[in-house]
Amino acid sequence: MIALLLEVLVYHLLPLLVTALVSGCGYLLIRVSWGKSAGKAFCWELELPRILFAAYLACLLLLIWEPGGPPFSGVFALNSRMLDYIQGTYIIGPWIAAMWVGYALLFLPLGFLLPCLFGRVHGRNILPWTMAAVLFLELVQPALGRSFDIDDLICGLTGALLGFLLFRGLRVLRELLGRRRASLPLKSEE
DSSP, X not given: OHHHHHHIIIIIIHHHHHHHHHHHHHHHHHHHHHHHHHTOOOOHHHHHHHHHHHHHHHHHXXXXXXXXXXXXXXXXXXXXXXXXXXXXXXXXXXXXXXXXXXXXXXXXHHHHHHHHHOTTOOTTTHHHXXXXXXXXXXXXXXXXXXXXXXXXXXXXXXXHHHHHHHHHHHHHHHHHHHHHHHHSOOTTTO
16 A cells, blocks of 8 residues: 555656646746736736646646557547446446546646636536536547546546535635624724
């Protein structure tokens, strides 16, 4: 178990952290230099979600579009083990369950960051936005020697929607705390 955790840390997590750091810093340098040349002030509140999104996209592309074989040798798996499992005709092992959960968690930041960055993304249209993003990533995979998989599509969409629900929940919590703070008397009023 410890060997597996070390393998995941060294071979998977460390390259992702380096990728996120390099892409986030690169984006930050570009935005700061562009802002100075355009005479615009740098605002962390606006730029932090953009930096996180740039780092997330770089990591996502590293994970999903890593070549798996010769170009255009991938397959389209139109059968769904997940639907077979729900119907009771397929038994999943811990590896497949971990892959499903991991793939859903991989798209959780997408659902969280999209409404942070784009005001047009909200509860009524989050499904088409996330579906388009996940479907695009899945459709490009066969060109890189990987495979298109319906289960990945379902898990990615589920993760993105969970990320959006997390975003909405935190926004509601922030509003509730803001109302509570506004209703408390100030120390100067006491």
